[in-house]
Amino acid sequence: MLSFFTVDCLILTFHEGQLKVLLTERNEYPYKDWWAIPGYFVDKEEEMEEAVKRISYENTGLKDIYLEQLAALAGVKRHPEGRILTVAYMALVRYEEVKNKVKPITNYMRQAKWFGVNDVPELAFDHNEILRLGLKKLKTNLSFSFAPFELLPEKFTLTQLQQIYESILGESLDKRNFRKKMGNLGYLKELDEYQTGVSYRAARLYKVDKRKFAKLFA
Amino acid sequence: MLSFFTVDCLILTFHEGQLKVLLTERNEYPYKDWWAIPGYFVDKEEEMEEAVKRISYENTGLKDIYLEQLAALAGVKRHPEGRILTVAYMALVRYEEVKNKVKPITNYMRQAKWFGVNDVPELAFDHNEILRLGLKKLKTNLSFSFAPFELLPEKFTLTQLQQIYESILGESLDKRNFRKKMGNLGYLKELDEYQTGVSYRAARLYKVDKRKFAKLFA
């Protein structure tokens, strides 16, 4: 009589100027050998978000990540053994923090790999739809979401921030106008620090003032 | 091994200048005698949206209504017999079309009644949270959603439209600025018809040009 269902976790990051999604190659029926979004069954006594955190930890080695619920999908035919409802979440992670940790710790997945979001094969179940929902939500909420900063290191350059906006919106933005607007928002703190290790003029670093950000959207 | 879950359907309408929500008084354990959002179990072979339509039909007598999925809620303790996942939907209906039909056809509910959304008692389960999610979604998506027109008759006055915006946003708007902006959007068709049955100057009626609307948000 209890609910029996799965969670799927769309894990996105930003690297090499584009949004990337972490996919795993399934090693289990159904859709064996297909690429899929990480996901698994929720334990009977486990809160749904805990399950998502567990699954994303197993795949990225990260705890305490940014999560948003996307949707519940429950098509009668989505699983060959009969309807299995899934609740899809989206997680945003910083590439620098995960790049050496990514590997599926479970044995029901063969390998994990980052794919550019525009370069994703046909996925198991309705996982292409979940990706579509995640990208749409990112885009729709961009102007009042903390999401862009979840994809960046604590200290970042305005060019990095602009690249994230551009890849979420799918269009290029004017540099001067972008900086003017970001400045006007008032929640970016200009630091007296600069990029290191670049072979060109080092850019100034910025931080988000989380208090001011939170106050704006309270 | 199949998923077993419920759907809940937040049914909203607009009447007497305010948003109203349809609540039913439960006649069944748990939360017997509490007010609740209409909802019930999804049949094994039934698509989730079909279940929502069935439930909203049982409560409003209407078919073909506007539906949006809000969220899945699955707290381990939300049901005393153990975790029951629910998928919450929001339905928008026209008061004129439902006012004489509203009554719960099922026997697990005692009565159905419209409540102003700011005048809702403590509800069964996590239903106050579902209401909150629905109102937030309405507000967030207002500027690119067809929702306002789902609450109005096919032909409506600009004052009616403004009242809907005002109650969704929770603030009052300037009449001239509102009309200017609506005019600029370009999807309202001015008709050569006027209100009837009012004891003051009759207002002009308008329609939405659905094609133009769809084109704008494609």
Added chain:
DNA sequence: AATATAGTGTGTATTTTTTACACTATTAAA
């Protein structure tokens, strides 16, 4: 030392959008 490369950093003019604000017109009922 010269050159190529790549990304940083800045200002202004134009257009568009938003905001603030008050009176006249129409109708039905008293």
Added chain:
DNA sequence: TTTAATAGTGTAAAAAATACACACTATATT
């Protein structure tokens, strides 16, 4: 015919968004 209720309308100022071009800095390569 007066009253009450709501419909309907324009303009100016401010703010925000957009379009647009060039010089600067650091490094790597030859």
